[in-house]
Amino acid sequence: MDVHVRDLRYFLAVAEELHFTRAAERLFVSQPALSKQIGRLEATLRVPLFVRDRRSVALTAAGSALVSPARDVVARWDEAQRAVADAAAAETAVLRVGMSTSVGRDLLPSAAERFAMRHPSWRIQPRQVDWGDPTAGLADGTADVALIWLPASAEPPLTSRVLVTEPRWVALPAAHRLAGNEEIAFAELLDEPFLALPQDAGAVRDHWLAMDQRAGHPVRIGATVANADETFEAITNGLGIALLSSGNAAIYRRPGIVTRPVTGLSPTLLSIAWRAGDHRAVVRDFVEACTAYRPGEGREETAP
Template sequence: MDVHLRDLRYFVTTAEELSFTRAAERLFISQPALSKQVRQLETQLRVRLFERDRRSVALTAPGAALLPLARELLRSWDEAQRSVGDAAATEAAVLTLGLSTSVGRGLLTAVRERFAERRPTWRLRMRQVNWEDASAGLAAGEVDAAFVWLPLPEQASFTLRVVAREQRWVAFREDHWLADRTEVDFAELLDEPFLALPGSAGPLRDHWLGQDARGGRPPIVADTVSNADETFTAVEEGTGIVLLAAGNAAIYRRPGTRAIPVTGLSPSELALAWRPDDHRPVLRDLAAALPDLPAPA
């Protein structure tokens, strides 16, 4: 009988959360998919791992016995993957960075130049990841580090260095009633249809819907978008409006759309993120290559 490490990871996460809903959010999968995999694992092991009803989830005795062993197996496998990855990276001298949007702001050019001074034999490779994964591939181990927007799901699981802190703006079609305005207070936008990130983006989805300034009023979500191209196509079509960082308003300026500053909102934050257990010196050099965050005006 062969048990997939993926199923053990699902089991451990569910055991830690004692909630299929929270575990599914941590794993970036749907709750039905998680429940199916856990049932499959129970079938393979011929035991019940969880006692569950509508209000609670608890480990059974076999589940409690499996938990420390599963954790050790996963830890050993993660170490093996890191060792293999380190050897491959050393041979190829490539550091992969995840991105969900264009970074702009002259940031990548500055980082490349300063990183090359420290690591002249290394190169930085960019990987674009849709917003279903707000960590831009970092949570799944697909990249070495990532430029991400805050707040992230499970943000405490990452080491972060904020590199840009900017006012939030709003983008809209050029014939929108905002077209003659030079700025707008967020309170004026509460009844507007918004474009939203996927639900798996969690707190980041809420941030770009302005949930922190709605006073409990739910947003009107016109459509869900997975990347910048989808977003601005929807803006051009007049499907809805969208909040974005000031720096990205310049990056994604397109014919037929406009963007203006929004008052009454906290700033957006762009950060470099990496895993806290990744102690390779090359990552320290990458972090050292980041420009200093500008002082508040």
């Protein structure tokens, strides 16, 4: 009878922990189920792999001899799974890029052009996601990579690279008392009603409310908005003001709305993100294509 890769994973967990309970917790299985599986592996190999008593677990000579080959087999199988995933993705040849509203600054066309040099048969598929999902589709698997604002969501674990660092501006009604100022100190905005992202946006919601720079001053929420269109409507109707990145100021310039630089705030960071552990070549190459972008190659639109 052949040994399954799962059996080798179980064996390695016990060999590395030398403790069945800890190994079971690591594998998210019950300790009796793990013991039963190890027993079957020993029966298949016709040799004991561990010496057990009530206080300790130790490898036998046969168990020690199996550790290195088992690691090789598991590593090769993981590599094979990644290759299969790459091949399956290559059949559809579509890389889904999540984002909130549109991304300008010429970033996406520039990245797509560089990406096409390595993967000419692939197509970039932009996917618009409302602001309630700060991962822009990475959390539910509807995006392969995403352009997001930091701080990133803790779940799922993401890896990201900063692409653009920009000052924060404010969008406010054209009739606002501060609309005529060339720039506005954040202290002058503390008591204003702010437009807030949905609660599910978490730390990104707090960032666009500048919660970390209010020194305990409470925030007034004028309305909750889930996308750019709702934001434009709310500002025009005087429901509140909204912080935004300087690179996106152009898309807010419409009748009834003005944008101004805000002093006294830290900058905002636009990044390219992907799920931690996603090692597909197409993801890596698209990330590299994005990081090759230099501000000034074009002008962009990404809200907030």
